[in-house]
Amino acid sequence: MYVAVKGGEKAIDNAHCLMAEERRGDTNIPEMTVSQILQQMRLAVDRVMSEGSLYDPALAALAIKQSRGDLVEAVFLLRAYRTTLPRFGISNPIDTSAMHVRRRISATFKDIPGGQILGPTFDYTHRLLDFTLAAESEPRPVQTDIPDEAPMPRVMDILSAEGLLEQKETDGEANVGDITRDPVTFPAERDIRLQNLARGDEGFLLALGYSSQRGFGDSHPFAGEIRMGDVAVSMTPEELGFEIEIGDITISECEMVTSFTGSKTELPKFTRGYGLSFGYCERKVMAMALVDRSLQTRELGGDIVAPSQDEEFVLSHSDNVEAQGFVQHLKLPHYVDFQADLIMMRSMREEILKQTKADKKEAA
Amino acid sequence: MQQTISIIDSMCHGTKSRKFWMGTLARTNAKQLRQALANLDLAPEYDYLRSPEIGMTMVRGRAGGKGQQFNLGEMTVTRCSVKIQEGFVGHGYVAGRDKIHAELAAVFDALLQSPKHGPMIFESVIDPLSREQKEKRREQATKTAATKVNFFTMVRGED
Numbered sequence: 001m002y003v004a005v006k007g008g009e010k011a012i013d014n015a016h017c018l019m020a021e022e023r024r025g026d027t028n029i030p031e032m033t034v035s036q037i038l039q040q041m042r043l044a045v046d047r048v049m050s051e052g053s054l055y056d057p058a059l060a061a062l063a064i065k066q067s068r069g070d071l072v073e074a075v076f077l078l079r080a081y082r083t084t085l086p087r088f089g090i091s092n093p094i095d096t097s098a099m100h101v102r103r104r105i106s107a108t109f110k111d112i113p114g115g116q117i118l119g120p121t122f123d124y125t126h127r128l129l130d131f132t133l134a135a136e137s138e139p140r141p142v143q144t145d146i147p148d149e150a151p152m153p154r155v156m157d158i159l160s161a162e163g164l165l166e167q168k169e170t171d172g173e174a175n176v177g178d179i180t181r182d183p184v185t186f187p188a189e190r191d192i193r194l195q196n197l198a199r200g201d202e203g204f205l206l207a208l209g210y211s212s213q214r215g216f217g218d219s220h221p222f223a224g225e226i227r228m229g230d231v232a233v234s235m236t237p238e239e240l241g242f243e244i245e246i247g248d249i250t251i252s253e254c255e256m257v258t259s260f261t262g263s264k265t266e267l268p269k270f271t272r273g274y275g276l277s278f279g280y281c282e283r284k285v286m287a288m289a290l291v292d293r294s295l296q297t298r299e300l301g302g303d304i305v306a307p308s309q310d311e312e313f314v315l316s317h318s319d320n321v322e323a324q325g326f327v328q329h330l331k332l333p334h335y336v337d338f339q340a341d342l343i344m345m346r347s348m349r350e351e352i353l354k355q356t357k358a359d360k361k362e363a364a
Numbered sequence: 365m366q367q368t369i370s371i372i373d374s375m376c377h378g379t380k381s382r383k384f385w386m387g388t389l390a391r392t393n394a395k396q397l398r399q400a401l402a403n404l405d406l407a408p409e410y411d412y413l414r415s416p417e418i419g420m421t422m423v424r425g426r427a428g429g430k431g432q433q434f435n436l437g438e439m440t441v442t443r444c445s446v447k448i449q450e451g452f453v454g455h456g457y458v459a460g461r462d463k464i465h466a467e468l469a470a471v472f473d474a475l476l477q478s479p480k481h482g483p484m485i486f487e488s489v490i491d492p493l494s495r496e497q498k499e500k501r502r503e504q505a506t507k508t509a510a511t512k513v514n515f516f517t518m519v520r521g522e523d
């Protein structure tokens with residue numbers, strides 16, 4: 001427990017002033033604009049939207065500027081802002097099969113209908129620092145080609161058609177849980193788990209996903225399909241009574257496929273893990289898909305032996321706003337608490353030392 | 365019976381085109397709409413039924429793209445409802461936080477329902493905007509298409 005403290009307003013105010021000055025940096029350098037962040041730091045913007053659980057690129061860019069590039073702080077700012085807004089409704093489920101694809105790859109099938117489309121990617125770069133970026137430079141002109149109008153079926157449908165995939169779940173439309181309204185209880189169903197993971201910290205999910213690959217849990221996944229692109233968001237306002245589109249959002253999606261050797265009740269089959277996020281967050285959705293699959297262990301009748309399979313462990317620690325709050329609250333004055341500890345520590349030591357002295361005397 | 369069907373037909377058709385123009389209006393921006401309204405030379409008078417208001421919509425996804433629904437996260441949305449003098453009520457629901465965008469979308473939605481102005485506005489505003497949006501999409505698709513890759517599988521091993 002920490003106690004309320006009084007005073008310090010002047011120092012706190014000065015500290016914030018100093019922070020603002022340091023945020024601005026050398027005034028001989030032009031100030032960065034929010035639109036520059038929006039345009040040129042887009043992946044940071046996407047991460048903040050995804051973990052802030054609010055799709056609004058301009059706000060995420062502003063949060064990044066305000067937080068001096070501290071993305072977890074920016075996520076916190078966005079989360080705080082969203083609590084000030086009313087909710088007009090719930091969208092109809094986005095149709096990721098109808099995505100305007102900007103990237104789509106599969107690691108399970110070489111030749112997939114619609115093809116493998118690299119899109120804008122860091123993959124296959126040599127990770128050598130590009131010193132031309134240190135100077136102002138124009139990017140090379142982009143090449144174009146005639147788009148393939150052919151449909152792009154989901155890779156998972158290929159496996160599904162052969163009956164090799166776990167049965168498609170029933171659509172629990174009537175009762176979709178919402179962790180922003182109700183606290184999470186355990187065991188948590190998949191809708192709750194996916195919502196939690198979708199806003200979860202990328203670093204945390206990445207580490208958990210990695211642990212599941214390295215042997216903490218029995219997972220041997222393949223990236224069945226990874227997509228990034230734009231989808232329409234539609235909703236049905238009460239006053240209209242029909243569905244309308246309110247705009248497009250960029251999303252990333254990953255479907256992992258994992259072989260499952262079967263159990264007493266189940267035939268061997270492929271199981272799947274799903275990752276979905278706002279923006280272009282490929283690493284995040286891959287990690288999310290791994291963790292989503294790990295968290296199905298209970299439903300598949302497996303033993304919970306690894307951290308990534310333990311839903312209480314995963315879901316309770318994935319949120320970086322909660323996590324940073326609890327960790328960083330340790331900075332707040334704990335003077336009274338610590339005084340109590342200090343007194344107890346002294347008296348315990350005193351007692352032990354007294355006893356030792358007495359024992360020694362007795363022995364002598 | 366035949367008449368009922370034709371009424372339902374025309375209603376469906378009406379809703380279909382309304383959905384289309386509302387989607388198109390949502391994908392444009394305040395600047396474009398303001399310009400479009402100025403070009404019309406109509407200067408419509410209208411009352412707010414609901415003044416522009418910023419809020420959110422919870423975006424739903426589906427596990428595996430087709431399975432169980434779940435809440436992905438929220439997005440900002442601005443809405444507005446107006447009534448034009450002719451009596452038509454227009455609604456604007458647009459992604460983002462631009463109140464002027466939502467208001468103009470509502471005004472256009474009302475005007476487009478008017479038999480007097482609707483067809484002309486559809487032709488002179490919605491159609492070109494929708495073409496422009498399609499063209500932008502196509503331009504993006506041509507850039508994406510150039511990154512399509514064909515991997516060759518190499519034979520590995522001793523023999």
